[in-house]
Amino acid sequence: MPLFHDGLTVHTQSHDYPIVITENTAIDNNSMAKQVAPYISGRQVLIVTNETVAPLYLSALEEALTEQFTVRVCVLPDGEQYKNQASINQIYDALMADHFNRDVTLIALGGGVIGDMTGFAAASFMRGVNFIQIPTTLLSQVDSSVGGKTGINHPQGKNMIGAFWQPQMVLADMSTLKTLPARELSAGLAEVIKYALIMDEAFLTWLEENLPAMMALDLAVLGEAVKRCCQYKADVVAQDERESGVRALLNFGHTFGHVIETHQGYGNWLHGEAVAAGMLQAAELSQKIGWLTVEEVARIKRILTLANLPTTAPPIDTQTALNLMGHDKKVKQGQIRLILLKSLGKAVLTDDFDAQLLTEVLSQQSV
Amino acid sequence: MPLFHDGLTVHTQSHDYPIVITENTAIDNNSMAKQVAPYISGRQVLIVTNETVAPLYLSALEEALTEQFTVRVCVLPDGEQYKNQASINQIYDALMADHFNRDVTLIALGGGVIGDMTGFAAASFMRGVNFIQIPTTLLSQVDSSVGGKTGINHPQGKNMIGAFWQPQMVLADMSTLKTLPARELSAGLAEVIKYALIMDEAFLTWLEENLPAMMALDLAVLGEAVKRCCQYKADVVAQDERESGVRALLNFGHTFGHVIETHQGYGNWLHGEAVAAGMLQAAELSQKIGWLTVEEVARIKRILTLANLPTTAPPIDTQTALNLMGHDKKVKQGQIRLILLKSLGKAVLTDDFDAQLLTEVLSQQSV
Structure with missing residues (x-):
């Protein structure tokens, strides 16, 4: 019998939905x-995977669902470089080929790229159909499958095209992490x-103790970490679904990270790797402003290193x-705003910093 | 001084917005x-037109707005055949070229095609930015600019890709109808x-009297008609924004019409022309079922003919x-559902009809 961890419920404007961690x-x-x-309301299912x-x-999922539903499959190439309009068009074409209609439920079986694209296809096919997330990477289990951000990249910027669209449920199965490459687990x-860095210093301490068990694929410990992260995110999303305020803090490290990803070309650095390097840049800027100590920045660097990031x-x-x-979405009327750390466990979105300090942080890695 | 007709307010889940008829x-x-x-909240404006x-x-709009805002323009080719992903990409590219961000307001200056595409681009750029509708055709003034349906065509079906996304305001200027080709006025x-057919037989009588004045471009009579239609639609949208019920009735004639448009290729039949022929097919089916009399169908044919449709x-x-x-979005679990007339001024969405009668109606125009 599988060990079932507790699940949780995400509250959004359109509807509530469960995250099942198992x-x-x-x-x-x-x-x-x-x-x-139980979360498929019609008779048509399109599974999107890579x-x-x-x-x-x-095959196991497809076969079992075929007993109850008309099931079709859309298999996309794997990688952030395929998170584009061409892939979305493949999903639309699959839906149109079988005359699928508003009753269809899309199932995203894969990581964040599959989840984001499937969600955007669901948001935009016939002006919105249902979808379910089955995230198979740690990154998507703790982040992209929760909260309804969907989308694709534009050649000039990451996640520039998309929608807020909530799934009917999220099924996060820890055992899928057994087949995840170590580099992606780290991401x-x-x-x-x-x-931990933006919301809860106690969780940082917990991680410093438990990261080795997670990296050794202790599923119970992984499940506990995923549950905590989903709960943090669900709380934030319930407060601010469309990111007009507090939700922006979840993008800590992402503005710096997007620069790395865009500059290196999508798919060369993993998203989580770029975020890791970006978080440390944001922490360094926070330290230059005087909000973090040199020791705290070193502590952040240590845990990132422990995670092989x-x-x-x-x-x-x-x-x-x-x-x-x-080009980042967090630019407000021309001024660059960044998420920085006021202290360990407390992030703020701010444009109240000396532009020279930002330049210093960026030029430390500069040619 | 311009004569200002009364405006009205559309109530939606996301926000209320005015329709100004002038x-x-x-x-x-x-x-x-x-x-x-007053409805532009940021400093950036992209005008999309054809x-x-x-x-x-x-040029008048652009020049006047330039005094207050950073204004850019995206001019698309004209026609339903350009209501596609390539045009949406042109809008995205224009937004990206100028580093426009979440503060941008898109202005749709044109007919329904421009409005639908601009709305979808607004719905999906950075997961949603503001937009304003300035409909310059009668069709878009009474229909597509109200209610938040946005989207583009898929090669295999009309309006298959899109979103529900409400504008910040709609400005319907009757004098733009002076430059509208007669064929499009009829559409x-x-x-x-x-x-009139689906909601109000008294309005049908009003139209039988006033259609000649409208076709002679009496702006006051046109303004009155536009106001009534927007009010009908606003009432329906307030009840059922996402078309789970009563809103579907607004698609009267559209399932038949979509067949014509898709078969003939987008852009050969105008949307309104296809809807006109489609409404008569729906009326004929309603008559075969026994809901309308032969005389009532003849009355519908007469007013369509009077409008040069x-x-x-x-x-x-x-x-x-x-x-x-x-392929129509109104198919529910495989069974074709149609909007038919129970009587003049009263429409229903139903699958409760003999499929043979539908075949008879379709085969009347068949080869």
């Missing part, structure tokens, strides 16, 4: 389907560490980096 | 800008007649038509 549904043929079936995840978990840990951004010309920041 | 703001340089400026409307109304009248669908193979109907 184990071993992915390898027991029927149990993953049993978990999601070439990496499909051989692992697709997911970057977002886990992020919650990069702590140094690649060389990017400072002016190029500033220009790339100009 | 005259002569489009030719007085500053007054159109004065009307919309090659036909741009020479008529763009707009199809939607005006639609409101087609009353006969082009020859389309019956099975092809049925297949095309299978």
Whole structure:
């Protein structure tokens, strides 16, 4: 029997939905389907997945659902570089090919890229249909599958096209992490560490103790960490679904990280790796302003290193980096705003800093 | 001084917004800008228009807004055949080229195609930014600019991709109808007649008296008709924004009409023309079921003819038509549902009809 962790409920303007955190549904043929079936309201299902995840978990899910539903599959290439309009069009084409209609439920089986694209396709097909998230990476379990941000990249900027669209449920099965490459597990840990840095110093201490167990794939410890992160995020999303305020804090490290990802080309640095290096840049700026001590920045660097994450951004010309920041969604009327740490466990969105200090932080990694 | 008709307010889940029905703001340089400026919250404006409307109304609006805002323009080709992803990408590219951000307001200056595409671009750029509708055709003034349906066509189906996204305000200037080709004025009248058929027989009588004045461009009578139609639609949208119930009735004639448009290729039949022929097909089916009399169908045909609208669908193979109907968003679990008339002024969404009668109606125009 699988060990079921407690789940939780996300409250949003459109509807409430559950996050079920569990184990071993992915390898027991029927149990993953049993978990999601109650949340499928029509008779049509399109499973969207990628070439990496499909051989692992697709056939069991597809077969079990086929007993109750008309099931079709759309397998996309794997990678952030495919998070684009062409992939969305493949999903639309699959939906149109089978005359699927407003009753269809899309199921995202994969990581954050699959989840974001499937969610945006669900948001925009026939002006909105249902979808379910089955995140199979740590990153998507703790971050992208919760809160309804969906979207794709524009050639000039990450996540520039998208919608807020909430799933009917999220099924996070810890055992899928057993097939996740170690580098991607680390990338997911970057977002886990992020919650600690912006919201809860006690969780940072917990992580300093438990990170080795998580990296050794102790599913119970992973489940506990995922549950905590989802609860942090659900609380924030309930307060500020459309990111007009507090939700922006979840993007800690992301403005710096987006510069790295955009400059290096999508897919070369993993999102979580770019966020890790970006969080340390944000922490360094916080320290230069006088909010963090040198020791606290070192503590952040230590836990990132423990998680096998990069702590140094690649060389990017400072002016190029500033220009790339100009495309970030958090720019308000021309002034760059950043999420910085007032202290460990407390983030703020601010434009109240000396631009020279930002330049210094960026130029530390500059050519 | 322009004659201002009364405006009205649309109530939606996200926010309330005004529809201002007026005259002569489009030719007085500053007054159109004065009307919309209070609804622009940031400093950035992208005006989206097409090659036909741009020479008529763009420069006055652009110049006047430039005094207060950073204004950019995206001029798209004119026509339903350009209501596609490529045009949406042009809008995204224009927004990205100038580093526009979440503060931007998009202004749709044109007919329904421009309004639908600009609305969808606004719904999906950075997961949603503000937009304003300045509809310059009768069709868009009475229909597509009210209620927040936005979207584009998929090669296999009309309006298959889109979102519900409400504008900040709608400015309907009757004097823009002076530059509208007569054929397009008639196409707009199809939607005006639609409101009478589905909601208010007394309005049908009013139209039988006033249609000649409207076609002679009596702006006061046109303004009265637009106001009534917007009020009908605003009432329906307030009840059922996301079309789970009563709002579907506004699609009277559209399922049949979509078959015509899709089969003939977008842009050959105007949307209103297809709806006109489609409404008569729906009325004929209603008569075969026994809900309308032969005389009532003749009355519908008469007013459509008075408005210079087609009353006969082009020859389309019956099975092809049925297949095309299978792609319509109103299909629920495989069964074709249609909006039919229980009586003049009262529409219902139903699948409770003999499929043979539908085939008879379709085959009347069949090869």
